Amino acid sequence: MGKQSNVQKLFLAxxxxxxxxxxxxxxxYSFNSNGTMSSFESFTWEHYAAVFEDTRLIxxxxxxxxxxxxxxxxxxxxxxxxxxxxxxxxxxxxxxxxLSLNNVLIVSPDVxxxxxxxxxxxxxxxxxxxxxxxxxHIAFSIPIVVLMVLPKLLExxxxxxxAARDLGASGRDVLTRVIIPYIKPGIFAGFFLxxxxxxxxxxxxxxxxxxxxxxxxxxxxxxxxxxxxLTINALSGLIFVVTVGLVLVYYALNRRNRTPFTGVKK
Amino acid sequence: MKEIIRAAVAVIVVSxxxxxINSQLGKTSGSSGNxxxxxxxxxxxxxxxxxxxxxxxxxxxxxxxxxxxxxxMMTKVxxxxxxxxxxxxxxxxxxxxxxxxxxxxxxHSKIPNLDNIDPYFLDLPxxxxxxxxxxxxxxxxxxxxxxxxxxxxxxxxxxxxxxxPELRQQVILVDSAREVMGMGLNSLGYSLNSTDESELNAxxxxxxxxxxxxxxxxxxxxxxxxxxxxxxxxxxxxxxxLDMMYVNESIDFAVPEEGSNLWFDNMIxxxxxxxxxxxxxxxxxxLDAEVAAQNADWVGYSTPNAAGLELMDPEVTGDERFYPDExxxxxxxxxxxxxxxxxxxxxERFLRFKMGMN
Numbered sequence: 001m002g003k004q005s006n007v008q009k010l011f012l013a014x015x016x017x018x019x020x021x022x023x024x025x026x027x028x029y030s031f032n033s034n035g036t037m038s039s040f041e042s043f044t045w046e047h048y049a050a051v052f053e054d055t056r057l058i059x060x061x062x063x064x065x066x067x068x069x070x071x072x073x074x075x076x077x078x079x080x081x082x083x084x085x086x087x088x089x090x091x092x093x094x095x096x097x098x099l100s101l102n103n104v105l106i107v108s109p110d111v112x113x114x115x116x117x118x119x120x121x122x123x124x125x126x127x128x129x130x131x132x133x134x135x136x137h138i139a140f141s142i143p144i145v146v147l148m149v150l151p152k153l154l155e156x157x158x159x160x161x162x163a164a165r166d167l168g169a170s171g172r173d174v175l176t177r178v179i180i181p182y183i184k185p186g187i188f189a190g191f192f193l194x195x196x197x198x199x200x201x202x203x204x205x206x207x208x209x210x211x212x213x214x215x216x217x218x219x220x221x222x223x224x225x226x227x228x229x230l231t232i233n234a235l236s237g238l239i240f241v242v243t244v245g246l247v248l249v250y251y252a253l254n255r256r257n258r259t260p261f262t263g264v265k266k
Numbered sequence: 267m268k269e270i271i272r273a274a275v276a277v278i279v280v281s282x283x284x285x286x287i288n289s290q291l292g293k294t295s296g297s298s299g300n301x302x303x304x305x306x307x308x309x310x311x312x313x314x315x316x317x318x319x320x321x322x323x324x325x326x327x328x329x330x331x332x333x334x335x336x337x338x339m340m341t342k343v344x345x346x347x348x349x350x351x352x353x354x355x356x357x358x359x360x361x362x363x364x365x366x367x368x369x370x371x372x373x374h375s376k377i378p379n380l381d382n383i384d385p386y387f388l389d390l391p392x393x394x395x396x397x398x399x400x401x402x403x404x405x406x407x408x409x410x411x412x413x414x415x416x417x418x419x420x421x422x423x424x425x426x427x428x429x430x431p432e433l434r435q436q437v438i439l440v441d442s443a444r445e446v447m448g449m450g451l452n453s454l455g456y457s458l459n460s461t462d463e464s465e466l467n468a469x470x471x472x473x474x475x476x477x478x479x480x481x482x483x484x485x486x487x488x489x490x491x492x493x494x495x496x497x498x499x500x501x502x503x504x505x506x507x508l509d510m511m512y513v514n515e516s517i518d519f520a521v522p523e524e525g526s527n528l529w530f531d532n533m534i535x536x537x538x539x540x541x542x543x544x545x546x547x548x549x550x551x552x553l554d555a556e557v558a559a560q561n562a563d564w565v566g567y568s569t570p571n572a573a574g575l576e577l578m579d580p581e582v583t584g585d586e587r588f589y590p591d592e593x594x595x596x597x598x599x600x601x602x603x604x605x606x607x608x609x610x611x612x613x614e615r616f617l618r619f620k621m622g623m624n
Contacts, residue, residue, distance in 0.1 A: 056330070059291050062284045069281045073274060122345045176267045187270060210348035212304055212329030222309040222332040229310075 023240060030233035047234035057219070057235065063130070064199060064216040071137035072194040078138070079145025079190055084179070086146070087153045099150075105143040110203035113140055118207040128210030136208050137198045144197060145190035152186035153179075192250070302327040303351040303544040306339060308531070311354065311403075313564035320551050326544045343368055343536045350536050351545040357392045357530045360399050361603035369398040370535040376546040379553035382573035386592075387530070390600055399532035400549055403567040405504035406528055406590070406598060407445055408521035412514070415498035422520040425453035428499070429476055437476070438491065438500040439483045443616035444601055445527065446473065446483075449501060452525050459602045466615065473619045483620055492517060503529070504588055505567045512566070519587045521594060528598035530570075 004012075030048070034041035051057060086102075089095040105113075117136045118128075126132050156179070164178045180187070202217040209218055216239075220232055305312075309332040317328045331350070333339040336359040342348055344366065355363065363369050374380060380388075380400060387401045409422040416436075420427050428437055428449075439446050448458035450469035460466060481497060491497045492510040500507075507519040533552065535545045551557060558574030568588050569575065575583050583589050590598075604612065 055291050059288050062288045062291075066281050066284050066288070069277050069284075073277045073281075077274075118345060128348050180267050180270065184270065188273075191273075210331075210342065212331055214331065219332075222334050 023236075026233050027237040027240065030230055030237045032230060047230040048238070050231045051234050051238065054231070057231075060214050060216055060219050061235075061239075063213065067130070067134055067137055067215060068195050068198040071134055071141055071198045072191050075138045075141035075194050076145050076187060076191045079142045079194075080149050080180075080183070080187055082142065083146045083149040083153055087150065102143045102146050105140070106147065110140070110201065114204035114207035117204065121208060128208055129213040132208040132210070133205055133213065133215065136204050137201065140201070140204060141194035141197055144193050145187075148190035148193055149183055149186040152183040156182050301325060301541070301544065302329055303541045303548055304329040304331060304349055305548065306331050306333060306342075306350040306353040306536075308332060308354060309334060311531075311565055313561050315564075316552075316557055316561055319557070320548060323551070324544075324547055326541075326547065328548070340366075340368070343538055346538060349538050349540040351539040351541050352533055352548050353536055354402050354531045354533055357390070357399075357532060358601045358603045360532055360534060361392045363534070363536070364393070364398060365603075368537045370537060370539060370542060371397050372400065372535065372549070373546060376543075377550045377553065379550050379555075382553050382555055382558065382571050384570050384572040384575075386595065387570035390530075391602065392600060393532075399534045400553065401570040402531045402533050402552070403505075403562070403565065404528065404530045404570050405568055405588070406521050407448065407501070407503055407526050408507065408519055408587075409499060410492060410502050410507040410510055410517055410519050411499045412492065412495060412497075412517050414516045415495060422499075423523050425449060425522045425524055427522075428453075428479065428501075430479075433479045433499065435479065435481050436498045437479045438481050438488055438497045440488060440500070440502050441483045441485050443613045445501065445503075446616055446619065447612050448527050448601075449473075452522070455524060458525070458527055458599050459604065461604060461608050466611070470615050470619065474622055477623060480623060483623070508566050508588065521587070521590060521598075523594070523597065525597040525599060528595070528600050530600070 029040065031043050031045070032040050033044035033046070082102075086095055086098050089098070114136070117132070117139070121128060121132050126135075160178055160182070161174055164174050169177065200217060201215075202221065205215050206218050206221070209215065216235075220235075223229065223232055303326055305317075305328055307330070311332075312330075314330075317330060321327055333342070336355050339353055339355055340359060340363060343350060343353065343363070360369070374396075377400065380396070383401060387404060388396055393399045409428070411420065411422060413419070416433075418430075418432050420430070420433075422428070427433075439449075444458075447466075447469060450473040451458050451460050451465065454465070454468055454472055456462075456465045456469065460469075484491075486506075488497075488500050488502055489506050489509050492500055493513040495514060495516075500510075502510075504519065504521075507517070510517045511519070533549050535542060535549075539545050552561070553571060555571065555573035555577055558569050558571035559577040562569035562571070562574060562578060563582075569578075575589075586594075603609075
């Protein structure tokens with residue numbers, strides 16, 4: 001592949017415009033003083049003010065973030081252990097079975113996972129609310145983390161571990177000083193993917209929310225059913241800006257840490 | 267390893283901080299004390315100021331949750347795991363919930379404000395004696411139309427007008443079996459709860475004749491299309507028509523004279539209630555004349571609260587399109603729960619009508 005031709009550039013630009021246009025369209029109307037999406041009247045901040053005045057909405061935003069952070073954290077911890085277990089299984093058959101079971105969870109529709117969680121929670125007697133949402137988010141994030149960490153583990157050469165052992169490392173040292181540093185990019189990737197999955201999940205959450213606890217996607221859905229108000233636009237605009245900010249921070253950190261990687265930490 | 271631990275600690279600290287902020291926000295928005303009720307309502311269907319006022323008056327904190335369909339509401343109540351104290355389902359759902367034994371009977375001695383309700387809206391067939399429910403809002407099914415977009419003058423006092431050959435490709439129908447089948451039955455002078463095979467056949471045949479006039483069969487998008495003058499005529503609920511008029515002033519609404527549907531959303535106490543006493547207090551509060559008037563003002567639907575009506579703007583309450591007089595009301599019918607078999611039959615016929623569209 002030499003230089004990009006003009007056609008290629010045009011195509012790329014077109015794809016990005018199609019992907020981003022709806023978002024900017026939405027944000028554009030969040031500044032509309034006429035309360036609808038049909039015609040732009042004049043510029044106003046009032047819909048943004050409405051978002052900040054609505055404490056219930058802000059609490060829901062925080063709830064969503066808390067659930068996302070905690071579920072990503074726990075599922076990363078469990079997922080990394082799971083990936084380690086799968087990779088170091090001696091029994092090949094069991095190993096591939098476990099891996100398939102993990103993949104089945106990723107491809108099975110959210111609606112089914114959500115419905116089965118609802119049935120499980122009510123059968124066991126768990127009150128729907130924060131705990132039920134957190135548990136289900138952890139559960140559907142674990143397979144994703146496993147999938148993100150596995151390739152890194154498989155890519156790691158066994159001789160690294162043998163060398164560490166030769167040099168007198170204990171089992172614990174091997175794990176914390178060789179394996180985990182090596183798969184660190186996979187761990188972070190898993191964490192961020194779990195985070196985004198949790199943030200935007202609607203189907204599973206829809207089934208297991210209750211008792212006054214709600215997340216943003218579920219809330220926006222109920223609001224939209226009653227007719228879109230521009231408060232939703234304003235809120236979406238804010239979230240978009242925050243997301244872009246996070247992505248920028250992530251890249252800045254990545255750039256700083258891009259030092260040659262040796263595989264072993266002292 | 268250190269880096270990962272540091273990151274994990276950071277995540278935990280941030281979450282804890284947010285949890286703390288949330289609990290502080292929760293305290294300021296509600297009052298102190300553990301006395302709470304959970305209200306489960308349609309979206310945008312209650313003036314939030316009234317919740318604060320209720321908390322001030324009674325000290326009971328309100329947790330407010332919304333649903334988007336009767337079926338979703340019933341599923342959540344049926345499954346348990348939640349403790350909704352008050353919910354606002356539509357009338358046919360109340361019959362169904364009653365059958366499934368999901369409701370707690372109301373103690374009328376705790377709801378003195380029940381006297382404010384217009385007797386016309388009490389003791390209806392879906393809940394005789396208002397044993398389980400109290401009407402919250404009501405409305406009709408009718409025709410919203412935009413005279414500016416019509417070449418001929420129509421006033422839609424009759425369903426028959428929809429069948430006029432001048433209206434080719436102009437009519438939008440709401441995507442709901444009961445409403446569309448009901449229109450077919452009503453236009454022939456039959457009851458919209460008909461279970462008679464020949465009457466239903468006649469209604470289906472009548473609907474098929476409407477096909478050339480139908481522009482689309484859609485859901486909530488109707489409101490937006492009518493607002494933007496993209497469509498001229500829509501079969502819809504009175505509340506949606508009001509939403510359209512609010513933005514597009516040329517739109518008018520009519521309830522045809524042959525009869526139509528009268529619908530209710532009602533306050534009930536589901537079996538899952540934790541705070542039955544608080545739920546009664548809430549229902550009584552919502553029936554207060556001033557509260558009902560303020561709420562009707564905010565929501566825009568028709569209130570069954572006679573005492574509240576007197577406090578409202580006479581221009582609103584005198585609008586016969588949304589507060590029809592007794593004569594028109596006499597021709598309106600409430601949906602009955604037809605049982606699973608007939609409901610299936612209605613859906614089947616509606617589906618066949620939709621398939622005939624292409």
